[in-house]
Structures are given as C-alpha cells and as structure tokens.
Amino acid sequence: MKVELLSPAGDLERLKIACIYGADAVYFGGFKYNLRANANNFSLSDIKEGCEFAHKLGKKAYLTLNIVFHNEDLTDVYDYIKEVTEAGIDAFIVSDLSIVKYIKDNFKVEVHLSTQDSVSNYLSVTYLQKEGIDRIVLAREVRRDDIKKIIEKTNMDIEVFIHGAMCTFVSGRCVLSNYFTNRDSNRGGCAQICRFCFSINDEEEPFSMAVKDLNMATYIKDMIDIGIKSFKIEGRMRSPFYLAVVISSYRRIINACYNNTLDENLISKELKILSRVSNRENSTHFYNKEADNRDQYYVGRQEISNQDYLGIIYAKENNLYCIRQRNYFKLGDEIEIITPNMDIINYKVTNLYNEKGEKITIANQADSIIKIEIDKELPIYSMLRKCYLK
C-alpha cells in the first residue's frame, strides 16, 4: 500500500484544493477542541460537506480533537464526537487519553494520537496500541533509526511530519504563550512566542529561539522504505496556493518513488519549488542527526514573502477563465499555470479583462476578479504564478 500524503485544511476551500492537488487525506479542526483556534476551521455542515467531497475522490478526512482538555471543555465534547462521527469523518486526532478511551468504547472510528503527546519510543507505542489507538503521530524529535525500530517492534501505523513549521519546544511541554500572552498554547491559542525576539544576559546580539522549517523532500524514499504509513504536511493556516504547490510537489516525489523514476533532477526541481513557496529556510532537523545550531534562527523573525502567487481560477464563463487575483501581473508577462493534475504550463499573458469584461492591461488589485482567455482546457482551482522554473 502506498504511503499516505496528509494535508492540512484550514477551511473547506483548502480541503478541496488539497484533495484535488494530490493529498490522500486531509486533517482539519472544528470550531472547538483543536489546536488552531485561529484558523477558519469547520462548522458541522462544513465537516459533512468536506467528508463527502473527500470520500467522492477516494480520500480520507480526519478531525483534530487535540487540545489538552480542561474541565469546562468536557461538557459538550461527547455530543460533539457523536455529531462529527455521524458527519462522516474517518478518524479523530486526539491527545487526551480519556477522550481516546471514550471514542474507542463508543464508536467504530479510527483514533490517531496527536504529536502533542510526543511519543518517542516503542514501549509507549506498545502501551498505546493496547489502548486501541490506530495510528500515532510521533514526536518531532524522533530520529530515523528510532522510527524504524518503533515500526519494526510494534508494527503500528506511524505518521510523521515531513514539511512545514516546527515547534522549538517539545509538543505539549511548552506553555510560553500562556505566560507571555495569557493565550493557552495547549488549547489552540499558541502565540508563537518562540518566534519573538529576546535579549539574553544583556548581550548586544538579539537572542531568538525560532527554528527553521522542516523539509524532508530528499528523504521521502528512505521514509517510505522504513515503513512510515503517513506523511503529514503542517499548516492549517497556510494559503491555498501554498497547499497546492507543496502537496503537488510531494505528490510528484512520492509517485516517482513508486514508479522508480526518482532522480536528482526531479528532487532538485522540487526543492526549488518548495523553497520558493516557503517563507523561511528549511532543514531536516532531527531525522538524521541531533538538531543543532544550523537549525535555529538568531535574529528574530525571518519570514520573507514573495509575490509569486498571481491568482486562482474559480470558474469558466464562455471562453474566459475567471480568476481571483492575488498579486500584480500585466499583459506580456510570462507566467506558469499549475493544475490539479500536476501539469505546469508556461503561458504568456496576451489578454486581460476586468470583472465587467472590459479590457485592462494590468491586474493590480488583490482579491479582485479578473478574466483571461486561455486556449487550453484548465480545471477549476488551477493557479497562476510567476514564472521561475525556466
């Protein structure tokens, strides 16, 4: 069985984009009980619609229920579990073992243990296996050989993060946000204090605890070989464009692993795509070494954004594609169109219309609707970006 590519979905649109751009499964949170309280998140009807959409495409849908529960959170959660189970989710992602037990005792739905529990050895996995847990998202601090040994000794379904932002601190063992901002980091309010700028011992140079992002593109083949069952992308707050690019990139790498077409050229090209869409540097962190000074930032926030994302095709009217525009482009620009079936099409902008169908020469209003005539059949949710692969 092929390894699963698991994508975040901050809302229904992102869920659809993740599914059509190559994710095998998506994870998302409801309005309560999940560790991204600031994402748009899903209403019950969104959950139902999201599950139906995913299932039609043969994909799975997982719901995060992974806060560290306080007493007050217990009041309604049991009804909620029933409702979302009936809405069609394939698994819960949970950190509280009393909630795990409740679900396993009452429903026939999978339970995945959240990375919030920082499981890092085979005996803990053995314990959890006996509790009926179907899959474990291992601690981010676990190394390659540890993952391999855990799988060999337990045969448990193991999920690991392969891409996205990393926590500086051990998951579940950081409440900086509580103390600095009164926002509860273990209930979805994390204010990312580790990315703040500090002084230490009155040194002149600023002190930062922030770490680089994770990017495991070069180790995907090895990770498949050691038996990992699911590759998780971080980022329920990320943009649709980011998701489309990252998911399709890893989809191509995974497919190439199974088709025996993986080579250095492909990896090199995908690394370029992945680094372009990321706003931070990246590293493989703990996978093949102890994390060290190369994995850390030292001068506060290091996010650099670019204007690559030009817009998304959301409809076709007659022969015009309707595009929700994001960044500036103009007539004559060479752009790329990425599509859900993983094509990357080079295109020169030869015509541009505003929402009313009037000719324009530049597209320079974020979130405005523009239209373009393109002499190719393009699926909805294809995206336009600046040309950088030439």
Place this chain on the structure above:
Amino acid sequence: MKLLVNLNKQELENYLDFTNSFIIGLSGFSVNYYEATIKEIKDILSKYKNIELFISINKNIFNEDIEELEENLKILNGLKIKGILFYDLSVLEITKRLNLNFDLCIHQTHMINNYNICNYYFDKGCEYAFLSTEITLEEIKEIRENTKSKLLVYFLGHQIISHSKRKLVSNYYEHIKKDNNLKLNVIKEYGKEKKYYIYEDKVGTNILNYDILNGTKAYIELKDKIEYGILDNNLIPDDLFLSILKLYKDNLDGKLSDSELINKIEKLIGSNTGFFFQKTIYKVVKNES
C-alpha cells in the same frame, strides 16, 4: 495535606523539622530536578528512614533509554521509595509488565488539566496525579470533586514553562562566537522588562518563570482537599526557602493563621499567583452553526 519539597541536593537535615516528603530526579531521566544517582538515592533512604521519597522520571524517553530505564525501575522497586512521578508512558508499560509495586503518579507537567484524565490514569493504576500549573483554583476544586486520584498541586517556586530537546543557548553563543560560562541565563522579550530563566541540561533547554509563584491563597483553600502541596526550592536561596517552609508548617500545625501566612509569604516572595485566579483564553473565531 503534606508538604512535598524538591530535593536539589542530598542533604535534607534542614528540612526534616518541617516535612518528611520529598521529590528527587534520577540521573539521566529527569527534567528540571536534581538528578540523583541510584547510589545517592540508596544513601538518602538508608540515612533517613522515615521519609517519603518520590522519584521524578519526567524526561521524554527514547528507544536508547529503554534498557537503562528498565534496570533502574527494577532497582527502585527494591528500595523503599514512595513512588515514581512519570511523564512518558514507557514507565507505565514497564511497571505493568514487570509487576513493579511502587506508587505511580502521572506527571505530564502541562497536560493534566481535567478530572477525566486523572480518572483515566487512576484506572490504569496511577494513584496520584500531579496537576498542571496552568489551571485555576476553581478547576482544581472541580477535579477534586470528580476524581479519586490523590492530588499533587504545585504552590510555590520557579515553575517550568517550556522544555526543548535543542541546545538553544549554546547554539546562540556558538553563533555569536562568544563563550558563556553561565549555568543560568536570563532572557527578556525585546522592549519588555519581565524576565525568564533559561538553562540547558543534558537533555535540552528549559525556561522557568523568574518571579516565584506564590500560591499561598490557593493553598489555604486546598489544604484540606488535596494530598500533597509542592514547594519547589529550585533556584530559591536556602535560608529564604526554609523560612517559607517553616511558615507553611506552622500554618498546617495551627500555629499561624491563614491571613498571617498569606501576609508573611507575600512579604518574602511577592504576589505572583500564576493561573490560580486567572483563566487562560484561546480565540475561537465564530460560533458553531
């Protein structure tokens, strides 16, 4: 309620007039505790016959630790320790597998926040639960009403706020190409005056609150309801800590009124009450529909 004191050294003569219950770490297996070797633990137990000694095994356990952990637990099982405070579930698995008979206390730092999780571990044979320092007094009372677990509540000390497997401070000094011989460092957010301690140990980096938590008001309300109240002497000068300990003991013995205790402790360490009287928040964007 008994007073439970961290041991940050082997000598505990000074404390014995006030309590006989202690926590100590185990070499190679603890975070933010003095890490005693098995020999040191044996020496303590042979020298002080009437104490209750809890051992904190609260680091994240990796495969490479398992063999030594198992050996240590077997040895500890043969000693007269009171119990094991544990973070990682491998400790529970080994204890069950080998049928070890010390008491178990779930000690997952920031994760034990509700009565159902206490009950879960109670049903798994963990008689004790060490509650999170990020919950309110009212939440603790509600937990008390809804669990049979014996409760440990942290009332006073520089509580731990975060733990990383990374060497964050050494990495920084390597980056700026300077030596740093300080074992204990102080950080401040830029533009703010509030300080935090940060230090590295064998397994990573820890951040502690700089201002001592003063949970005396909460202690007054909980002393008849919980089994152990923790007073953490880590980073507190010994003479100051002994003064605090004596005041708490006098209060427990009825020699010092509740209001006098509150006033005196506040004069010694200030009035940082942590989250006992302050709920944390988390943004929920919109209501379920």
